[in-house]
Amino acid sequence: MSITLNISQRNAVLQRMVTLVDQEREAIIAANLKDMQAYKDEDLAMKDRLKVDQTKIDGMILSLKQLSHQKDPVGVERFSFMHDNGMQVYNKTASFGTILIIYESRPDVTIEAAGIAFKSGNKILLKGGKESLHSNLAIVTLWHQALEENNIATDWVEYLNYNRQETQKFLEKPTQRVDLIVPRGGEKLIDFVKKHASCPVIVSGRGNNFVYVHSEADKELALNNILNGKTDKISACNAVDKVLIDSNLPNKDDLVESLIIALQKYNVQILGDDTISGYDGVEGISGDEIWYQEFLDFKIVIGEIENSQEAITKINTYSGGHSAVIITQDQKVADTFMASVDCAAVYHNASSRFTDGFELGLGGELAISTDKLHQRGPIGLQHLVTNKWYIHGSGQIR
Incomplete structure (x- = not known):
């Protein structure tokens, strides 16, 4: 790898990218139109992620601007002490080196994720x-222009x-140094990368x-929360797929019926367990396999649960470890739920759609990790570093 770029160099490239992306809006959209016209699949989530319009370009530019103004995450002192023998010891953040980002359909990743990784050296x-x-x-051409x-x-x-075969070969035996791999996409992509990679992988998505x-x-509140989580952006990994309703909820029928009517307005396919499938407009489910599935579609499963402990158990059994929400006015129950559910983000009376690096104060994200090492949840600029020891001596030997 080349000598590490200083923060002024990195910021200069990001700031130049702001100008270039703004200037080349029409060229980016024209290139994207070719991709959209060639895309024949019926996967709504993939198609939504693929499309680039003026709003998405505004988001790319905002991400680059925010990155260029954030503090340098490299070289931050985490720990220091003076050894008994006079050595001065420091531990500081350091760049990983080379990061491979493998992703599906989302051209904005070529700006936002690459920008975060580049800013962190x-x-x-x-x-x-x-x-x-x-x-x-088209976007990589702009990166190269900004660098040059x-x-x-x-x-x-x-x-x-x-292609897929060349990618597999590179993952197994890289032709250049790779220190970290971040797959951004569906479970098939993630499983493919985990199976073949010969270096650390951050699982996300x-x-x-x-x-x-x-x-x-x-x-x-519950109705609005579920509608927002399910219908605001079906292609997002922070969207809602499953709803558990406590059997002891007063006037439970009112909520279920209102929820069915509201979801039907968005053409959401509603599936239910043995209890919920008894309501009009709900299809029954067979077996437990569907509880494991992420839909990325206008589709939802609703079930009835006896109490909060059963809800915690069910979520920990079937969820992807991403986000979970409790709707309650009982703070003690909420606290127990949030401490016990094994997800990267847990919410009390708020939408899962906030599991996002920008919304959670990171100024953007490389990915949302469902791993527990080295960072869980949204991975921002400050997380895309490792650490390094610096020891200054004057001839000390052990």
Whole structure:
């Protein structure tokens, strides 16, 4: 890898990218139109992620601006002490080195995730899906222009235009150094990367998020929460797929019937367990397998649960470890639920749609990790570093 870029160099590239992306809006959208026209699949979530419009470009520019103004995450002192023998010991944050980002359909990853990795001093390898090739290459061209104009080698941001077999071969035996891999996509992509990678992988992207409506829930709050989580953005990994309703909720029928009517307005397919399937407009389910599934579609499963402990058990059994919500006015129950549910983000009376690096104060995200090492949940600029020991002596020996 090249000598580490200082923070002024990194910021200069990001600031130049702000200008270039703004200037080349129409060129990016035109390249994306080629991808959209070639995309023939019926996967609504994939299609939503693939599309680039003026609003998405505004988001790319905002991300770059915010990154360029954030503090340098590299070289931050985490710990220091003076050894008994006079050595001065420091532990500081350090770049990983080279990060490979493998992703499906989302051209904005070529800006936002790459920008976060670059700001944290890493060389970037990008492997986008074939469905977004024209969009990705148009954006990478801008990265190279920004690097060249700042007298920096273009291999700091490199695009790997590989097919599946070439990608597998690279994962198993990389032809250049790779220190960390971040897959951004569905479970098939994540499993493929985990199976073949020969270096550390941060697992991200799988949702299958639950909302538990406790017996002391505000029903209007619950209704609005579920609607927002399910219908606001179906392609998001923080969307809601499962709802558990406490059997002891007063006037439970009112909530269930109102929820069915509200979801039907959005053409959401509603499935239910043995109890909920008895309501009009709800299809029955067979077996437990569906409780494991992330839908990324206008589809939801609603079930009845006896109490909060059963809700916790069910969520810990079936969820993707991403986000879980409890709707209740009982603070003690909420506290127990939030401490006991094994998810990266837990919510009390708020939407799972806030599991996002920008919304949670990170200024953006590389990914949302469902792993527990080294960072859980949204991975922001300050998390995309490792650490390094610096020891200054004057001839000490042990």
